[in-house]
Amino acid sequence: MEVDMEVDDFVTKSQTFVSWLEKAGVTISDKIELADLRNRGAGRGVVARKDIAEDEVLFTIPRTSILSPETSALPKYITSSLEDPWLSLILNMIYEHQQGQASKWQPYLDILPQDFDTPMFWDEDTLSFLKGSAVLSKIGKSSADQSLTTQLLPIIRANDNLFYGNDVLDSELLALCHRMASTIMAYAFDLPSQDGPASEQEDGWEVDSNASTAATPKGMIPLADLLNANADLNNAKLYHTPDAVEMRSIKPISPGDELLNDYGPLPRADLLRRYGYTTDEYAKYDVVEIAEDLIFLPASKTLGLSTSALQERLDYLEEHDVLDTAYDISHCDSKELTTSPCPEELTTALNALALSAQDFKTLKTRSKLPKPDPNEKTCDLLREILERRGDMYLHNTYTLDQNAIDDMRKNWNLSKSGARRRLMALEVICGEKQVLAGARDWIEERRRGWSEAAYNKRQAEEKVDGARIGKKSKR
Ligand SMILES: C[S@@+](CC[C@H](N)C(=O)[O-])C[C@H]1O[C@@H](n2cnc3c(N)ncnc32)[C@H](O)[C@@H]1O
CATH class of the missing domain: 3.90.1420.10 (Rubisco LSMT, substrate-binding domain)
Structure with a gap:
């Protein structure tokens, strides 16, 4: 009974999200669809329904539908003191999350995970299985606790007219900050500036992951972030145009095949640390x-x-x-x-x-x-x-x-x-x-x-x- 309700909830949320995409101005090729991939432990994903040629536009998302400090309804002055784009985005996501139905992104926020398998959330006993790997020293739970506690919690507390923080314990707020931080780590994209030379290119430009720095603005791009990844079978890539982002095929894709992004040449230790999963395809890194x-x-x-x-x-x-x-x-x-x-x-x-x-x-x-x-x-x-x-x-x-x-x-x-x-x-x-x-x-x-x-x-x-x-x- 419990499982059935869970299945229904998963499917209903997917359907509501797809209807929302249309209202949010997202155009989607009729050759693809959202898929339930829980049977292979991959949550939601996107699959091809029909043959797709190389360099076809699979979907286009207006910049206004990307959730970022630029588009969120949280007033800009609230995050103006934050230099770190991660922290800014965390705060904007907390704000939109707490707005519930009043948030423009609610159906999108509803399909994002609430639990993670990243080592940040493991107990000591499970962490001990990673003994010897340098990843243990990179999890950074205490430094994250420190910056979330000293930089975000005071802003939330000081703006109780905007955030619902007063009847919530610090530990609960901190847990919410961690949840949003982990979501960003696994789902957010770098958002190149709208100005600058790249925007002059006619066909749009791809995000150069090597150009990413801690200071590069980040945003949550609905649907683009539902693509799972595979180091060997990568067949889609995100491109930026001045007003939108486009997901395009980078090779022919057959009906039934999953659309797959590439998270970069990550060793499995980093795949686990950032995305909370491992697959053999990344073993070579x-x-x-x-x-x-x-x-x-x-x-x-x-x-x-x-x-x-x-x-x-x-x-x-x-x-x-x-x-x-x-x-x-x-x-x-x-x-x-x-x-x-x-x-x-x-x-x-x-x-x-x-x-x-x-x-x-x-x-x-x-x-x-x-x-x-x-x-x-x-x-x-x-x-x-x-x-x-x-x-x-x-x-x-x-x-x-x-x-x-x-x-x-x-x-x-x-x-x-x-x-x-x-x-x-x-x-x-x-x-x-x-x-x-x-x-x-x-x-x-x-x-x-x-x-x-x-x-x-x-x-x-x-x-x-x-x-x-x-x-x-x-x-
Ligand atoms: C950008 S999201 C992709 C959408 C995600 N499947 C969902 O249901 O929301 C990244 C997350 O998807 C999962 N994921 C991505 N690629 C995967 C794969 N090849 N196998 C299993 N899980 C994968 C991991 O949990 C990862 O943190």
């Missing part, structure tokens, strides 16, 4: 982040560098923009020895550390950097660094996790959020361990290449020497 404290000091000890010598080299690398607080190790093909799993900056830095005092002095005099290609010494250092990094996970092997994942996928009830979250955590961890294992294999392969080359060289030298001796003895 998995990385292992290694913090500097696991790298330079331990490497200097292995190399027998004094503290002052280490500092001198780090200062030099800093001057040349090579130092970072952390480096990402990525997937690699261990047979493809030219493509390293380590970023060039890391290899360059380790090569600089491994130089003799005299060679480092010469490098400095010439104001040069070592090549980013690892040599035998740096490979040894890298091997140690990867070992140390691997020790941060619960088990330094991924077979155990892979078995657990297979078991969970087969036998666990994944409609329960606890089970789902544990599975996603394990997928993240297992992916990272696989990256580490690949990097280790790559290093071993490289070392094998060197040993073989050294062996062949020795053999060749011995042959030459043998021939010489032979010649001598003949004489």
